[in-house]
Amino acid sequence: MIVESTAIPPPGRREMRRASRREAILDVAQRSFLESGYAATTMNAIAAELGGSKGTLWSYFPSKELLFAAVLDRATASFRTQVAVVLNPADPPERAIRGFCRRFVERICRPESIALYRLVIGESQRFPEVGRIFYERAPAITRKIVADYLAGAAERGQLKIEDAMLAAEQLTHMCLAGMHQRFILGLLDKPSAAMIKAEADRAADLFLRAYG
Amino acid sequence: MIVESTAIPPPGRREMRRASRREAILDVAQRSFLESGYAATTMNAIAAELGGSKGTLWSYFPSKELLFAAVLDRATASFRTQVAVVLNPADPPERAIRGFCRRFVERICRPESIALYRLVIGESQRFPEVGRIFYERAPAITRKIVADYLAGAAERGQLKIEDAMLAAEQLTHMCLAGMHQRFILGLLDKPSAAMIKAEADRAADLFLRAYG
DNA sequence: GAAAAATCATACCGTAGAGTACGGTAATGA
DNA sequence: TCATTACCGTACTCTACGGTATGATTTTTC
Incomplete structure (x- = not known):
């Protein structure tokens, strides 16, 4: 009873998942950074709000600084287009x-x-x-x-x-x-x-x- | 050979000392806060730069937040007069x-x-x-x-x-x-x-x- | 269905910094 | 002179957080 329904995913299904996960992380991080500032935002809190584990978070962004940079980049990009x-x-x-x-x-x-x-x-x-x-x-x-x-x-x-x-x-x-x-x-x-x-x-x- | 020279200090010599010490603390703290921001400024560093001990620092300002408030108050006052x-x-x-x-x-x-x-x-x-x-x-x-x-x-x-x-x-x-x-x-x-x-x-x- | 990759949960490490405790010493006031 | 008050030095507690390690579980791919 296994139906091969999902038609598109030859260009990788893992990549899709990974990209959307990355976006989810950035969403949470951006909210926290904008709301509380850099110092008051903790990686623990971000991981907790994400629901996932810390290891996963670090596998996407290997340090707090890099996560911050990514958030900044996305936020200004959205500003730019608007x-x-x-x-x-x-x-x-x-x-x-x-x-x-x-x-x-x-x-x-x-x-x-x-x-x-x-x-x-x-x-x-x-x-x-x-x-x-x-x-x-x-x-x-x-x-x-x-x-x-x-x-x-x-x-x-x-x-x-x-x-x-x-x-x-x-x-x-x-x-x-x-x-x-x-x-x-x-x-x-x-x-x-x-x-x-x-x-x-x-x-x-x-x-x-x-x-x- | 002890000469009673200092004429003015009936209004307290301790208070004078204490006030000038307080100013010295605020000087150091202000420099550090303005230079490094709130989070990156440590009470340890302030105490070290002062030369005194931590206990003394805490006897003047019982918390970092109160010290910060005092610095802010003084800084804006100086702005105002200028x-x-x-x-x-x-x-x-x-x-x-x-x-x-x-x-x-x-x-x-x-x-x-x-x-x-x-x-x-x-x-x-x-x-x-x-x-x-x-x-x-x-x-x-x-x-x-x-x-x-x-x-x-x-x-x-x-x-x-x-x-x-x-x-x-x-x-x-x-x-x-x-x-x-x-x-x-x-x-x-x-x-x-x-x-x-x-x-x-x-x-x-x-x-x-x-x-x- | 099995290998490989990703994720999870959780415990742990190291460090750093706020704030405390305390015994000893110098200055102050009477 | 003597009590008091302030200060020093230092060691210490406690907590928080960034980052690591690990072994189990799930998901993806082939």
């Missing part, structure tokens, strides 16, 4: 910039983003690469996208901008001005949609007032 | 704002300030008061000072500002736009005077362009 920013050159610049600000503020004020930022900053002293990797994969990429748009808008005569990179940096940081610092320091917990909109509009207003 | 900002209402606003920006950027990009900010952010998850205390004693106070100046300038017709608190927040955060994040993440080490000036002027320019 910055599918909607800066449409066909829109009038007010609309495009306002839309970007809202999306950006919403993104960076999510609890996971805040936790990631905290984690990176907290560990960037002990692991200097952490800060560099994060910077290159999150803020630098966003800035580049915004700068490209702004340069185009300047060419089309829609905005008066000399240094697009500088302007992009100013715009993104304006989006951080109010709530973000308070989130980072733990004075606020959950952003409401109204707060996000207000924050984004304030940033866009100032920017457009200066460069419009 | 924000003797020169926002002179008699100056023309361009001059006043430019001057403030330079001083402010210089202040927050100092290695000690960066280390403190990192420490606070890194631990504000585990010790939620840390973030709150820091916010109230450093960013909030600065913002208040700036807002008061801006409100005055608006009344005198020098600037077009509706919401002074908002504008103050935007101005101070503009000063953080470029270098500060890179310092925090460890991509830069020591700010040059030229970098500080350029950064401050960029922030002031944008602000004055929008509100001038």
